[in-house]
Amino acid sequence: MSRLPSLLSADDLPLAELCALRIDGEVMALPAGWAPIDEPDRPEQRARSVRLAVGRDVIAARMTAAWVHGAIPAAPPVPQVCVRIGARRGNDPAVRCELSELQLDEAEVVRWGPASATTPERTAFDLLRSAPDLPAHRAAAVRLLADAGIGLAEFRARVDARRRLPGKRIVLARVAEALERADEAVSPQPSLTR
Numbered sequence: 001m002s003r004l005p006s007l008l009s010a011d012d013l014p015l016a017e018l019c020a021l022r023i024d025g026e027v028m029a030l031p032a033g034w035a036p037i038d039e040p041d042r043p044e045q046r047a048r049s050v051r052l053a054v055g056r057d058v059i060a061a062r063m064t065a066a067w068v069h070g071a072i073p074a075a076p077p078v079p080q081v082c083v084r085i086g087a088r089r090g091n092d093p094a095v096r097c098e099l100s101e102l103q104l105d106e107a108e109v110v111r112w113g114p115a116s117a118t119t120p121e122r123t124a125f126d127l128l129r130s131a132p133d134l135p136a137h138r139a140a141a142v143r144l145l146a147d148a149g150i151g152l153a154e155f156r157a158r159v160d161a162r163r164r165l166p167g168k169r170i171v172l173a174r175v176a177e178a179l180e181r182a183d184e185a186v187s188p189q190p191s192l193t194r
Contacts, residue, residue, distance in 0.1 A: 007048055009033040031075050043068050044112035046075070051115040054079050054097045059109055060117035061100065062126050066140040068117040071147065082118070102126075103166075120144040125159065128174045129167030142178065152179050 005012060008027065018034050021027045027034035032053030035045060046068040050060045058081040060068045067075045079097045084104050108122040118126065124141035145155055156175045159168060 006039045006045055007033045007035055007052070009052065031079055041070075043070065043110075043117070044115065047110075047112050047115035047117050050075075050079055050081065050117075054081050056114065058083055058097075058099070059104070060115075061102070062098075062123065062130060063137070063140065065117040065123040066127065066144060069120050069123065069144060069147070071120075071123075071140045071143040072136075120148040121150060121155070121158070124155065125165075125167075125171055128171045138174065138178065 007030065008018060009032070010018065013021075018027065022029055022034060025037060027036055030046065030049035032049050032051075035041070035049075039045065047060055050064055050068065051058070059065075060079070061082040062080040063072065063076045064080040066072050080100075081097050082100045082102045082104070085101045102118075104118070104122070108119050109116050110119050117123070121144075124144045127137040127141040127144075130137055142152070145152065150158075152175055156172060156179070159165065159171055159175070162168065
């Protein structure tokens with residue numbers, strides 16, 4: 001008996017059977033396919049799912065990368081992906097995604113075979129500089145950094161040391177604000193009792 005792949009699609013089983021397996025609690029839905037419920041939920045599996053949903057030449061970015069790394073519980077409804085500047089990837093109108101071009105160093109990309117995502121540190125940077133200043137983006141960025149063992153002060157120093165980084169000022173301002181909030185949360189509060 002052959003083993004089913006860890007990421008199932010309609011190429012492996014009929015769609016009706018996959019939906020029935022999901023209802024029965026045997027598989028969980030991912031952006032592009034289903035994974036057996038007993039299969040470990042790993043970043044490489046999530047990245048492969050994004051790759052299947054969007055295409056080969058993309059890198060999971062922003063909230064999609066945060067999901068790949070486990071910083072948020074569910075993938076965004078529209079995958080957020082990027083390509084390197086100059087990659088010349090045509091936008092397929094049949095594929096629904098938010099595609100951006102980024103200047104990325106090789107050290108800012110994590111690879112699992114052909115699937116990839118921005119590193120937790122780069123993902124945190126991109127979330128903090130993104131135009132909508134959403135609390136969910138900030139929370140995901142802080143979680144990514146904490147899971148990677150990078151404190152906010154260390155992250156601020158790393159960002160500050162880089163040259164010509166688009167959005168650097170806004171990221172530094174948001175990190176400074178987060179550090180102020182963290183300091184306020186741990187500082188002793190004045191007692192109201194007399």
